[in-house]
Amino acid sequence: MIAQPWLLSLPVIFPLILGVFTLLIPAQALKAAGKTGAVATAITTLPPLQWVWQAGPLHQTLGGWGAPLGIDLYLDGLSCLFLLFAALTGVCISFYATEYFPQSPEGHRSRTDLFWPLWFVTWGGINSLFLTLDLFNIYVTLELISIAGTGLILIAGTRGAIRAALQYQMQALIAGLIYLLGVGLIYNALGTLDLQLIAARLEPSPLIITGLGLMVTGLLIKAALFPVHFWLPPAHADAPAPVSAVLSGLVVTVAYVIVFRLWFAGFHTIAPPAVPRLMGILGAVGIVWGGLLALRQERLKRILAYSTVSQVGYLFLVFSLTLDRPAAQGLVWAGTVYMAIAHGLAKSAAFLAAGCLQKTEGSDTLTALRGAALRQPAAVIVLALASINLIGLPPSTGFIGKWMLLKASFYTRQWGIAFVILGGGLLAAAYLFRVFEVLMNPPAETPGPAVRPAPRLPLGRGILLPAMLLALATLIPVLYITAPEELLRIGAPLNFSRFITPGGGQ
């Protein structure tokens, strides 16, 4: 069926090699290597995508060792969508970063040069997590991403960033240990780490349910669900802008996608109904809580970070919404995936724009940014396009996702959730319009055209192009909405039955 299944491992291996490569080459060559490497990494994801589109879910055993002992890579419509999403976001962030970080002086490596190795390792980890079905492989990769993420935050070099990195690494270690404990219990009960085999062997025993609970808890911390989101705002706000975009746009999404996959691989059939309900309620509270705190922040990047806490909440409504009416599942799944991708793209774009404003205006406090729309119109336009998504206005992808979730909540008669979905949009509008009110209005007490005539740190031309592309990408899918939905159906989101029957699960 597929000529070269080994190509499936390229999206993982290639960025990891680039990570080592960018550590070794001279600093002068870094920007060119970063750009070409990013484009090449994105291209490695395309051939497997084509196969899945034509022939259905793809499967590859690494090194000739299949499950249960070895590690399998698995690619279905869901992983395809997220691989594409990571590729687009990754390329845009890479191009932005080449302009954002200053060029090191001749023969000298500065701290910002470490962005490239750390970022490519993170990218490889992200791709690997979209492709793996091995519970322990997930643990290792998550820890890899966390340690690389800590390093990425540290590039900022400020005292606040060091504190944020410490907090970030601590949550990652604890979340990882909790997850690992769950993996140990599941392995003891079922004798395998392969998600397909586990899905086939699941039974509602206390040991399995405890293991599942621990694994999901660990992942919830990494996905920053309320009330375990406390580590996110400092980490995402104090990191340099491209890193904020990586962490808020990609890393949080990855942790969430794993919860999603584990859950609908079969855990939803054995979990007590109180668990998905609780996750839905925490999601709803997170939407409101994150929104309210975003309203109270005085720094643009902090506002965006709390907005992530709020937007992550939407993604957890799926567990509650699919509980009573399995018929609504397809709708809720599609809506949730749209929300996740819309948020990832829009939040990356917003952070990149915020980074430009922070550099040119000298600070990202709302007082410093007053009237910035007159001086930096392009950055503010990108921020506005991203906001259309975050608020969920038509014709954005965020709107489509929200609309689907809203429909599902009516369909399942969960009025409380419907109320929160609508209210959350209003809250997002409130905290973002507050930003635009400041950006659009020059200070009243100092009239005159030239309050701050020249940007303090001139940035290269075209730095905003990638951010603009990301923001625009969220507005496109409305034109051909059926393609992603069809893609999502390949492998019938996480329903492995079709896959297991022909070859035999064992």
Place this chain on the structure above:
Amino acid sequence: MSLPPGALLYALAGVWISVIGLRGVLAEEEWFRRIVSANVMGSGVFLLLVALARRAPDGPPDPVPHGMILTGLVVAVSATALMLALLGFLHDQQDGEDDT
């Protein structure tokens, strides 16, 4: 769960130790104590995994959990080293600020 009684004892001890460690991470104020607590929690988790590896009273233990523990140890050691280095940075900076 079919654990031999001895292994069950270790497993329960592992759970208890990891709970103590987790409590320390959440309750302690000082970062150094929190880092140590995280390591205590790690030891508890690894002890539990060791105990779970012994599935039958005789017979060899299952090697897969051992592999998991080894990897987990590497992760825990690297994360601890990283956090201690960061703490050291913060500490040095603090001293510098005090001097000036």
